Amino acid sequence: xxxxxxxxxxxxxxTGEKVFLECVQDMDHENMFWYRQDPGLGLRLIYFSYDVKxxxxxxxxxxxxxxxxxxxxxxxxxESASTNQTSMYLCASSLLAISYExxxxxxxxxxVT
Amino acid sequence: AQKITQxxxxxxxxxxxAVTLDCTYDTxxxxxxxxxxxxxxxxxxxxxxxxxxxxxxxxxxxxxxxNFQKARKSANLVISASQLGDSxxxxxxxREGGTGNQFYFGTGTSLTVIP
Numbered sequence: 001x002x003x004x005x006x007x008x009x010x011x012x013x014x015t016g017e018k019v020f021l022e023c024v025q026d027m028d029h030e031n032m033f034w035y036r037q038d039p040g041l042g043l044r045l046i047y048f049s050y051d052v053k054x055x056x057x058x059x060x061x062x063x064x065x066x067x068x069x070x071x072x073x074x075x076x077x078x079e080s081a082s083t084n085q086t087s088m089y090l091c092a093s094s095l096l097a098i099s100y101e102x103x104x105x106x107x108x109x110x111x112v113t
Numbered sequence: 114a115q116k117i118t119q120x121x122x123x124x125x126x127x128x129x130x131a132v133t134l135d136c137t138y139d140t141x142x143x144x145x146x147x148x149x150x151x152x153x154x155x156x157x158x159x160x161x162x163x164x165x166x167x168x169x170x171x172x173x174x175x176x177x178x179x180n181f182q183k184a185r186k187s188a189n190l191v192i193s194a195s196q197l198g199d200s201x202x203x204x205x206x207x208r209e210g211g212t213g214n215q216f217y218f219g220t221g222t223s224l225t226v227i228p
Contacts, residue, residue: 031214033216035218040122040220041220042119042204042218042219042220043204043218044218045215045216045218048215050214058215088156090158092158092216094214096214098144098145098146098165098208098209098210098214099146099163099165101148101160101163102148102158102160102206102216103160104157104158106156106157107156107157
């Protein structure tokens, strides 16, 4: 069974803090993705990666950075958290093939106060 | 322009009835895949069904079928014999060919099954 895990289900941080969200997949997938999900806006892509050390900006990369040093791990970094980054963050992974679906982690609900 | 459009923010269906959730897409790539995901209130995203752009037949998976109309660029999800457990958010997504294979998601449809 494919498994995508995220380091925390719930996280509360203060404005200005540096925040790390970790995602690990165990199926040797090339692609990994970070989304944020907000009511009425669906899933918006922040960054994705198709190989180690490779990254591509998604639709809303501002205020975020990512790191992929190992194939199985994709980290999302909020350099200086702000209240408008309060959201649900979903990580996903997939093989590099059009017909292959994404597998999602359970999500991290981040609250920035 | 939106790559994926879901125009129904909320839908209601009577238990045991069928329901259609609409999805239209926009791409000029001849090779693409279309996906539907379910997100119950617990939050996990569950893959339901896939349709490839070159597939001649509509995809089916149990009670789920995808009504694929290529000329209209629509990929509607049909759920037959609705059950209470079908109450959830449903997302349509598209994956185009090319490097990276980015996925594009719609804004979702909230389905409520009424007993």
